[in-house]
Amino acid sequence: MSGRPPIPDQAGSRPGRLVAEDLRVAFRPPSRGATPTVALDGLSLDVAGGEIVALIGPNGCGKSTFLRVAAGLLAAERGRITLDGRPITAPDDRIGLVFQEPRLLPWRTAARNITYPLELAGWSPERRAVRLAEMLHIVGLEAAAELRPVQMSGGMQQRASIARALALSPAVLLLDEPFSSLDALTRERFNLELLRLQERTATTIVIVTHSIPEAILVADRVIVMSPRPGRVAAEVRIDAPRPRSVEMLDEALVSRAAADIRAHLEIPEHVA
Amino acid sequence: MSGRSTRYAPDPILDPSTGTVVAGAGNAADRDGARFGARLALARNVGGVGPVVAAFIAFVAIWKIAIAVGDLKPFVLPSPEAVAARFIGAWADGTMAPHAWTTVVEVLLGFAAGASAGLAVGWLLARSRLIERLASPYLVAAQAVPILALAPLLALWFGPGLLAKVIICALIVFFPVAIATMVGIRSVDRRLLELAASLRATRRQVLTSIEIPAALPAILGGLRVGVTLAVVGAIVGEWAGADKGLGVLVNLARGSLFDYPLMFATLVTIALLGIACYSLVVLAERRLVGVR
Numbered sequence: 001m002s003g004r005p006p007i008p009d010q011a012g013s014r015p016g017r018l019v020a021e022d023l024r025v026a027f028r029p030p031s032r033g034a035t036p037t038v039a040l041d042g043l044s045l046d047v048a049g050g051e052i053v054a055l056i057g058p059n060g061c062g063k064s065t066f067l068r069v070a071a072g073l074l075a076a077e078r079g080r081i082t083l084d085g086r087p088i089t090a091p092d093d094r095i096g097l098v099f100q101e102p103r104l105l106p107w108r109t110a111a112r113n114i115t116y117p118l119e120l121a122g123w124s125p126e127r128r129a130v131r132l133a134e135m136l137h138i139v140g141l142e143a144a145a146e147l148r149p150v151q152m153s154g155g156m157q158q159r160a161s162i163a164r165a166l167a168l169s170p171a172v173l174l175l176d177e178p179f180s181s182l183d184a185l186t187r188e189r190f191n192l193e194l195l196r197l198q199e200r201t202a203t204t205i206v207i208v209t210h211s212i213p214e215a216i217l218v219a220d221r222v223i224v225m226s227p228r229p230g231r232v233a234a235e236v237r238i239d240a241p242r243p244r245s246v247e248m249l250d251e252a253l254v255s256r257a258a259a260d261i262r263a264h265l266e267i268p269e270h271v272a
Numbered sequence: 273m274s275g276r277s278t279r280y281a282p283d284p285i286l287d288p289s290t291g292t293v294v295a296g297a298g299n300a301a302d303r304d305g306a307r308f309g310a311r312l313a314l315a316r317n318v319g320g321v322g323p324v325v326a327a328f329i330a331f332v333a334i335w336k337i338a339i340a341v342g343d344l345k346p347f348v349l350p351s352p353e354a355v356a357a358r359f360i361g362a363w364a365d366g367t368m369a370p371h372a373w374t375t376v377v378e379v380l381l382g383f384a385a386g387a388s389a390g391l392a393v394g395w396l397l398a399r400s401r402l403i404e405r406l407a408s409p410y411l412v413a414a415q416a417v418p419i420l421a422l423a424p425l426l427a428l429w430f431g432p433g434l435l436a437k438v439i440i441c442a443l444i445v446f447f448p449v450a451i452a453t454m455v456g457i458r459s460v461d462r463r464l465l466e467l468a469a470s471l472r473a474t475r476r477q478v479l480t481s482i483e484i485p486a487a488l489p490a491i492l493g494g495l496r497v498g499v500t501l502a503v504v505g506a507i508v509g510e511w512a513g514a515d516k517g518l519g520v521l522v523n524l525a526r527g528s529l530f531d532y533p534l535m536f537a538t539l540v541t542i543a544l545l546g547i548a549c550y551s552l553v554v555l556a557e558r559r560l561v562g563v564r
Binding site: 071072073090091092093097099101103105107116117119120121 | 463464466467468469470471472473474477481482485486
């Protein structure tokens with residue numbers, strides 16, 4: 001797409017390929033006559049099936065807007081976004097969305113939050129129970145199944161919300177700064193867990209983040225976005241094999257990638 | 273995390289009532305209310321019996337002191353023991369029961385009708401700003417006209433029977449329930465609605481899985497107000513024309529029988545009816561909020 005070489009050995013072969021072509025999203029101005037806010041303009045992105053892509057960029061560059069379009073919650077003014085060739089125009093159960101905050105239903109237990117998408121999709125209680133047991137195991141919440149959100153730590157809540165997003169076995173998982181409220185150590189652990197999870201499920205992952213270390217640790221490719229209106233300013237490949245661990249990432253590679261990302265992030269503000 | 277010591281938001285709305293009823297007893301017991309709601313409600317009340325009895329004794333004492341100090345005649349304020357004796361007597365000899373039963377039926381039917389209509393209209397108002405704009409002047413006007421002024425008219429239209437009272441009750445219950453429902457549903461966290469949208473929830477699923485549970489504390493607050501007003505509505509309706517009911521008995525005792533202790537005993541019965549209705553709503557609230 002758009003002149004970029006296809007991802008070697010993967011493109012088109014595995015399900016979960018997410019392609020955005022020339023997306024433009026503008027928000028209606030708050031008052032008549034004011035100019036609309038253009039959140040995205042000319043954003044193109046090709047994420048191969050099973051790939052992990054991190055989106056990084058300054059505040060307000062439209063990262064979250066892109067996720068909302070990809071999740072089918074927001075319509076693009078121009079351009080389109082497809083999953084395995086099919087356009088996304090509405091929320092789709094092949095796509096799981098994890099919000100910045102856990103967004104659990106406070107009156108439901110962890111278990112009933114995780115099975116909420118299954119309930120909405122009309123699964124029988126028996127099937128739900130089977131799937132619940134799997135999901136609780138995957139995110140390590142077996143002991144917390146009957147707790148309510150207020151009884152859970154922030155990390156547990158975010159685990160539950162990830163389990164909820166994965167409950168319907170989506171081909172693509174979209175995460176909007178999912179670990180930004182966790183402390184640095186917990187965050188690193190969650191990043192590694194996310195990688196392990198991805199190995200089991202082979203889900204395509206697009207993760208929005210503010211953290212360069214997080215992006216380098218989890219992603220195959222880091223997409224640096226320009227300030228508003230958002231488009232792809234640069235992409236940085238992280239050539240470290242998976243499965244990854246913190247020790248495995250050699251320092252030279254990390255600092256080179258980090259410097260590269262930083263260089264692209266420091267686009268002067270007045271360009272926008 | 274402090275684990276079990278915290279609980280979801282409805283508490284600020286629930287707590288004032290428990291505070292007034294049982295002076296904050298058994299708060300810790302409340303938390304795991306899920307399965308033991310009713311039992312816990314009993315346990316709390318047992319825990320609160322001491323202060324309740326003390327308050328009651330103080331009330332009776334003030335009553336007696338007022339009579340003694342003010343030298344009040346029995347037809348102005350009968351003594352508590354006279355009222356108590358008449359209360360027991362009226363229930364024992366079958367004077368009170370038929371009237372009380374009539375009023376109970378009016379209250380229950382009126383409350384059910386008014387609350388159902390209030391829920392439905394409140395939901396509609398919350399859904400559409402247009403409907404709210406078009407309908408609210410009429411709703412407010414209906415609420416602003418004193419029910420006392422409306423009651424004779426309704427009695428004229430619908431006759432002296434049950435129907436007129438049920439309509440009066442329903443009218444008076446309707447408004448607080450509708451407003452509470454509207455406010456409750458409007459205040460649902462938009463992020464939860466976005467979550468539901470991302471999971472492709474249908475309109476109906478959004479209502480049952482997000483809007484109703486989230487609005488429930490507010491709705492139950494409206495029901496609490498509504499149920500006590502329902503008792504007022506029934507009595508007012510009976511005053512406007514009826515042959516049976518506690519409101520009729522009050523008038524009868526005062527105007528025809530000159531039986532002031534009976535009049536006060538009837539007022540006590542009305543108060544107890546109000547307390548009973550209110551307690552039922554509170555109990556239902558504990559159940560619902562516990563199950564959530």
